[in-house]
Amino acid sequence: MLTLENVTAGYGGGDVLQGVDLTCAPGTVTCIVGPNGAGKSTVLKVISGLLRCRTGSVSLGETRLDGLDPSRVLALGITQVPQSQALFPGMTVRENVQLGGYLIRRDRKLLAARYAAVCERIPLVASRAGDHAGNLSGGQRRMVEIARCLMLEPKLLLLDEPSLGLDPQSLAGVAGLIRSLNEGGTTMLLVEQNVRLGLGLATHGVVMEGGRVRLTGTAAAVRDNPEMAALYLGGTSAKETQRG
Amino acid sequence: MAQFVQAVVLGVLIGGIYALMASGLTLIFGVLRIVNIAQGAFLILVATFTWWLWRTTGIDPILSAVITAPLMFGLGWVLYRFVVRRISGQAASMSVLLTFGIALVIEGFLNVVAGNKFRSATPAYFEQSFRVGDILLPKAQVYGFLAAVVVLGGLYLLLTRTWAGRAIRATSQNPSAAALVGIGATATAALAFALGSASAGVGGSILSVLYPFFPASHYDWISRLLGIVVLGGMGSLPGALVGALVLGLAETLTATYGSLQWSTLVFYLVIMAVLLVRPQGLFGARLREDVA
Numbered sequence: 051m052l053t054l055e056n057v058t059a060g061y062g063g064g065d066v067l068q069g070v071d072l073t074c075a076p077g078t079v080t081c082i083v084g085p086n087g088a089g090k091s092t093v094l095k096v097i098s099g100l101l102r103c104r105t106g107s108v109s110l111g112e113t114r115l116d117g118l119d120p121s122r123v124l125a126l127g128i129t130q131v132p133q134s135q136a137l138f139p140g141m142t143v144r145e146n147v148q149l150g151g152y153l154i155r156r157d158r159k160l161l162a163a164r165y166a167a168v169c170e171r172i173p174l175v176a177s178r179a180g181d182h183a184g185n186l187s188g189g190q191r192r193m194v195e196i197a198r199c200l201m202l203e204p205k206l207l208l209l210d211e212p213s214l215g216l217d218p219q220s221l222a223g224v225a226g227l228i229r230s231l232n233e234g235g236t237t238m239l240l241v242e243q244n245v246r247l248g249l250g251l252a253t254h255g256v257v258m259e260g261g262r263v264r265l266t267g268t269a270a271a272v273r274d275n276p277e278m279a280a281l282y283l284g285g286t287s288a289k290e291t292q293r294g
Numbered sequence: 295m296a297q298f299v300q301a302v303v304l305g306v307l308i309g310g311i312y313a314l315m316a317s318g319l320t321l322i323f324g325v326l327r328i329v330n331i332a333q334g335a336f337l338i339l340v341a342t343f344t345w346w347l348w349r350t351t352g353i354d355p356i357l358s359a360v361i362t363a364p365l366m367f368g369l370g371w372v373l374y375r376f377v378v379r380r381i382s383g384q385a386a387s388m389s390v391l392l393t394f395g396i397a398l399v400i401e402g403f404l405n406v407v408a409g410n411k412f413r414s415a416t417p418a419y420f421e422q423s424f425r426v427g428d429i430l431l432p433k434a435q436v437y438g439f440l441a442a443v444v445v446l447g448g449l450y451l452l453l454t455r456t457w458a459g460r461a462i463r464a465t466s467q468n469p470s471a472a473a474l475v476g477i478g479a480t481a482t483a484a485l486a487f488a489l490g491s492a493s494a495g496v497g498g499s500i501l502s503v504l505y506p507f508f509p510a511s512h513y514d515w516i517s518r519l520l521g522i523v524v525l526g527g528m529g530s531l532p533g534a535l536v537g538a539l540v541l542g543l544a545e546t547l548t549a550t551y552g553s554l555q556w557s558t559l560v561f562y563l564v565i566m567a568v569l570l571v572r573p574q575g576l577f578g579a580r581l582r583e584d585v586a
Contacts, residue, residue, distance in 0.1 A: 100470070120473045120476065121476035121477075125476070129474075132474065136474070137468070138464045138467040139468075140467050141467065149475050149477075150475055152457070152475045152476045152477055153476045198475065
């Protein structure tokens, strides 16, 4: 269970997060939605150790994560796909994915087995293994970014805006991958601007605004909450919109 | 025709040596985003040490790179951990000031311990040449070139075949993504700075034979090295290789068909012409604020 309690964090002088409480139960997909500047991506950065929280605590089970370096957080089984430009463009797809196993680099057999498993799950990795990552399309890059995270077989996968800049076909591929990973037992925490897509993929939803959590619940409950509809879906709930 | 071939071959030999010298500068810039103005002073420090070693023990100056490279690796590592690291994340101008300061300290140190006079190591093969048909190949330049090729080849293998090398390339291409896969920024930066310094360890030993030097020669050398990496594209190793070959060829062809005085100036004219067309250099990535 991932737990954030009363977390404040920010860049420079101000606090972007102003007392965030959040939980993710094992096996769930939790999606954080909210307007620009709500602090969604900052939550992921605090969890992955890229940003230290100023007050409050972040825990995975009994283990405190706040104050740990990104490599220590990774070693605990939490990997992150950042919002954009997360690959090493001058390196091949194979190198990019294998770098996801940097922490297990000394165990060559394990590394080879994990790479083979990732290639099986995401065939693009094998078919474009020798190509430079900088030559891939947006959707392909996203798949490789996720593939890289799978090298550590994470307990918790953090995905920042997985739909950003993707065409419908690529989007369907990424969404299918997220569903299949969750069916395999991977816990996921998504940040998504595309509310319908995000809550459609998720089991649980979190609505943030102004650095605070405004609503939480099951994805369906959040999606159909009248307040949510008024805030983000132009006055009608997603369900009603879909019916219409 | 033989004269032209001779000039081209000499240009390639010198270019290979320049490439080795510039590789450290571009490696350090690629990973740390630091313009190491002290790289020229590292070369002169090593050249002076090599000269002293040769005079006192008779060790071949170029072979003494097996001693100077590890020493410079250690010095680079210590300098990074205790001096350069302190300006990590600050404006690039700070790195220029700091490394210029290091260069001045090295220059001052050499003035005190070695005196302000020209030196050059002159082993037995210094004035000998290999003859291939009508072409004469000075032995010192051939040996220097071979040493440069071996070191650059080793550097290439290290960067592409080892995890430490992949960590350096990953950090150079995308520092935040490197952190997300567990690559330690400080350790990688220290390794890059140490490797860049070690390349000056080999380069300085070669320099001691091929070029007369004195403590303030580092100004001339850092100008050339900066010219090479700006022409090739800051942070690009293939760019440094091509930039160095252009410099080597520009020098030898101008010296052969024009005059010795113009040989270095022509290279800077080439840089100006290239930068007018490609401001990012031959292999550099163009930085745009909207995608940075």
